[in-house]
Amino acid sequence: MTTTNDLAELSPLGKSSAYRSDYAPELLFPIPRQGKRDELELRGTLPFFGLDIWNAYELSWLNQRGKPHVAVAKVSAPADSPNIIESKSFKLYLNSFNQTKLDSPQALLALLKQDLSNGFGAPVQVELTLQEDFGKLKMGEFDGVLLDRLDLDITDYTPSPQLLKAALDEAPVEEKLVSHLLKSNCLVTGQPDWGSVQIEYAGPQIDQESLLRYLIGFREHNEFHEQCVERIFVDILRQCKPQKLSVYARYTRRGGLDINPWRSNFSTGHMPGNLRNARQ
CATH class of the missing domain: 3.30.1130.10 (GTP cyclohydrolase I, C-terminal domain/NADPH-dependent 7-cyano-7-deazaguanine reductase, N-terminal domain)
Incomplete structure (x- = not known):
């Protein structure tokens, strides 16, 4: 390894x-x-x-x-x-x-x-x-409910899957949730990586405050972009148990390159769009 x-x-x-x-x-x-x-x-x-x-x-x-x-x-x-x-x-x-x-x-x-x-x-x-x-070439932003509107006290800046909560005993929902507060660090150099993330799912309703706390928890976490998105996907899948889930992150460019990982367990019949957002 x-x-x-x-x-x-x-x-x-x-x-x-x-x-x-x-x-x-x-x-x-x-x-x-x-x-x-x-x-x-x-x-x-x-x-x-x-x-x-x-x-x-x-x-x-x-x-x-x-x-x-x-x-x-x-x-x-x-x-x-x-x-x-x-x-x-x-x-x-x-x-x-x-x-x-x-x-x-x-x-x-x-x-x-x-x-x-x-x-x-x-x-x-x-x-x-x-x-x-x-x-x-076009620009655009993720559509969905903006988590960043929530007013929270934050004290933990490491990803903690146990923070994630969902209404497991209630009727399932379908929704898209968006945050522009995703930030992690390069696994090797520690340089900051900035991103926006869209989470689309069908299943027990995810508690939005807990999800935003979890995402902000990546702020001092060291992993490459692709690895962060897979961690987010797996943690939500295991903790919140959606039947359908996709996680798509758009990271700002470095050295003339941006990296935009997308992970999903359901097909919408097309690949995700590649609209450059305002920070890219």
């Missing part, structure tokens, strides 16, 4: 880095998902499916005449892939295209799909938005 000490030693996180400007897929640093899932006692069949949606805003390359081009990339990695990609290594990899000559955007797309699928250990989807289509 890869430990936090291993990550600090082996990954580029928290270290000075020489920024390569020639194509270098070896810069990608995969991290097995299973180590953190073992902490949640997730073995065998997962209680969710989902995606990690990455948006890369600092993507550039050269055409064969040496002229730079820019694009925005969306990468969708399945939650059941063996690995995540450490985000700084992802940035370094993308920067390795800066002085790389390519025949076309399609050539770039093919390399991204190949290298990132190898890194995640499963096929990923990659979409490019070219400069002429930037105006088509």
